[in-house]
Amino acid sequence: MHPALQVTNLRKEFGPTLAVDDVNLTLREGGALAIVGESGSGKTTTARMIAGLETPTSGTIHTAGGPRAVQLVFQDPYASLDRRQRVRDALAEVIALHTGLRGAARDHRVAEHLDQVGLDERQAASLPRALSGGQRQRVAIARALAVRPRILILDEAVAALDVSVQAQILTLLRVIRERTGVAYLFITHDLGVVRHVCDDVAVMHHGRIVEQGPAHEVLTDPQNPYTRTLLDSVPRPGWKPKRRPAPTP
Ligand SMILES: Nc1ncnc2c1ncn2[C@@H]1O[C@H](COP(=O)(O)OP(=O)(O)O)[C@@H](O)[C@H]1O
Numbered sequence: 001m002h003p004a005l006q007v008t009n010l011r012k013e014f015g016p017t018l019a020v021d022d023v024n025l026t027l028r029e030g031g032a033l034a035i036v037g038e039s040g041s042g043k044t045t046t047a048r049m050i051a052g053l054e055t056p057t058s059g060t061i062h063t064a065g066g067p068r069a070v071q072l073v074f075q076d077p078y079a080s081l082d083r084r085q086r087v088r089d090a091l092a093e094v095i096a097l098h099t100g101l102r103g104a105a106r107d108h109r110v111a112e113h114l115d116q117v118g119l120d121e122r123q124a125a126s127l128p129r130a131l132s133g134g135q136r137q138r139v140a141i142a143r144a145l146a147v148r149p150r151i152l153i154l155d156e157a158v159a160a161l162d163v164s165v166q167a168q169i170l171t172l173l174r175v176i177r178e179r180t181g182v183a184y185l186f187i188t189h190d191l192g193v194v195r196h197v198c199d200d201v202a203v204m205h206h207g208r209i210v211e212q213g214p215a216h217e218v219l220t221d222p223q224n225p226y227t228r229t230l231l232d233s234v235p236r237p238g239w240k241p242k243r244r245p246a247p248t249p
């Protein structure tokens with residue numbers, strides 16, 4: 001079967017800066033792949049090229065269903081939400097644009113998408129500023145899914161949320177993937193969140209993928225020294241790294 005996404009020898013230069021250097025990635029249909037790495041490693045640039053928002057210097061990107069089948073969710077949902085638009089109207093607008101549905105059929109679809117992300121009638125009638133950060137991110141996810149993408153790119157989508165809210169959103173994402181078969185490209189600097197949503201992980205450092213494989217393998221038995229450094233910097237309940245740094249007196 002063809003993958004949802006196949007990235008080959010992807011490269012992006014910004015003047016003298018080599019932001020993305022020979023990146024190769026495969027995302028299965030309905031799969032979940034994490035790209036992890038510290039700030040500035042080239043994750044967002046990779047995501048933007050896959051979403052068609054940035055032109056690669058070289059390399060190829062193949063997405064099942066074409067570039068329109070890719071939707072992005074950012075760290076700050078405010079950036080993608082109209083502050084004067086009620087949640088219900090924001091969803092109705094996307095659905096009308098994408099499907100041509102009107103009237104009761106459209107409203108029914110809006111209700112389905114609200115329900116899918118766990119938002120109720122009261123929140124549907126609210127403006128974004130009346131919602132919590134987690135609720136706003138649910139709206140952003142609903143809006144992205146309303147386009148029925150094959151691939152959802154989540155770029156630090158839970159990074160600004162409290163840990164308990166993060167866990168709720170990650171659980172929600174897992175359920176949505178099971179129900180809809182949408183594939184995730186999950187971008188994060190936080191290895192701790194990867195194992196909750198992803199099957200596979202690619203570790204990015206200075207624009208290059210230094211290690212990739214099944215998440216449980218990379219997270220428990222990292223082969224690359226940089227991956228070990230990343231893992232050692234994240235406290236993970238119930239996980240013991242193979243090598244601990246020497247205790248400081
Ligand atoms: N539009 C741009 N113009 C110039 N440099 C950029 C631009 N976007 C990103 N960069 C540079 O590319 C590198 C990778 O950035 P980015 O993809 O945002 O990394 P990450 O998302 O992993 O933090 C950084 O050095 C960043 O400064």
Ligand SMILES: [Mg+2]
Nearest residue numbers: 040043044045
């Ligand atoms: Mg980024």
